[in-house]
Amino acid sequence: MNLQEEPLAKVVTPPVIEYEKEGLACKEGVVYTAYNGREYRMDIVYPADAQGALPAVVWVHGGGWSDENLTRKYLPSRELAELAKRGYVTASIDYRLCQAAPFPAQIEDCKAAVRFLRANAELYHVDAEHIGAWGESAGGHLVELMAYSDDTEFVDEHYSGFSGRIQAVVPWYAPADLCRLVKDGEEMAPVCRNLFGSDDAGKCRRMAEIASPVTYAHRKNPPTLLMHGDADRLVSPEESRFMEKALREAGNDVTLIMVPGQVHGFFDGDEYYQEIYRFFDRTLK
Numbered sequence: 001m002n003l004q005e006e007p008l009a010k011v012v013t014p015p016v017i018e019y020e021k022e023g024l025a026c027k028e029g030v031v032y033t034a035y036n037g038r039e040y041r042m043d044i045v046y047p048a049d050a051q052g053a054l055p056a057v058v059w060v061h062g063g064g065w066s067d068e069n070l071t072r073k074y075l076p077s078r079e080l081a082e083l084a085k086r087g088y089v090t091a092s093i094d095y096r097l098c099q100a101a102p103f104p105a106q107i108e109d110c111k112a113a114v115r116f117l118r119a120n121a122e123l124y125h126v127d128a129e130h131i132g133a134w135g136e137s138a139g140g141h142l143v144e145l146m147a148y149s150d151d152t153e154f155v156d157e158h159y160s161g162f163s164g165r166i167q168a169v170v171p172w173y174a175p176a177d178l179c180r181l182v183k184d185g186e187e188m189a190p191v192c193r194n195l196f197g198s199d200d201a202g203k204c205r206r207m208a209e210i211a212s213p214v215t216y217a218h219r220k221n222p223p224t225l226l227m228h229g230d231a232d233r234l235v236s237p238e239e240s241r242f243m244e245k246a247l248r249e250a251g252n253d254v255t256l257i258m259v260p261g262q263v264h265g266f267f268d269g270d271e272y273y274q275e276i277y278r279f280f281d282r283t284l285k
Contacts, residue, residue: 032158
């Protein structure tokens with residue numbers, strides 16, 4: 001196989017889930033925040049017979065912080081439904097894309113979504129003490145920032161009386177050090193410049209440090225399950241190796257699964273999703 005002839009990213013079409021037939025309740029399009037007259041929504045799924053509070057997992061889509069309408073068309077819908085059937089609340093969220101607002105708007109929205117779930121915990125059967133996040137690519141970057149930042153960072157006024165911290169995180173093939181990615185010649189450099197809304201090299205370097213999850217790796221952070229394909233040419237596998245090393249050196253609970261032959265995109269093979277289920281069971285239940 002000539003890797004240079006392969007696409008940089010693998011695209012999948014998620015199956016349509018008949019939630020009611022599978023014993024699940026789905027609340028689609030729940031508004032959790034709004035800016036400049038535009039509402040941002042999440043889809044919430046949980047067991048139809050839910051009694052009491054359940055751990056929650058927030059799914060954050062990728063797409064270079066800029067691809068439109070991915071909340072419902074680019075997600076592991078079958079696996080999220082399986083999580084719900086295992087006794088979880090799942091929430092797939094919209095967030096402001098960089099063409100609507102530059103960084104840090106994206107992470108502010110993600111953390112506001114967590115605060116919204118805590119503020120409405122009883123309504124949606126959420127255990128406010130046990131919330132995790134799972135995301136891919138740019139969404140993996142955002143869930144890392146959700147996990148490693150605190151309640152004084154990347155916050156806005158929405159649901160300010162509640163914490164935006166999460167208790168476990170699964171980043172898929174996430175860029176961890178944006179300082180390396182903003183350099184000219186890197187595949188991701190134009191994407192990062194779009195994220196920061198600037199072509200000014202100095203500003204991009206300063207913002208890249210603030211936006212890099214590895215900047216916060218030295219803290220006491222929640223358990224992390226990193227997953228990356230070793231044939232990924234869009235976001236180098238070294239990003240996850242670098243993240244794993246930094247977290248481990250700081251004494252954090254971290255596991256890295258490097259998937260052989262996998263390019264940038266959703267993983268093939270049920271065993272990788274079973275690892276995710278076991279991880280969330282260990283850390284959130």
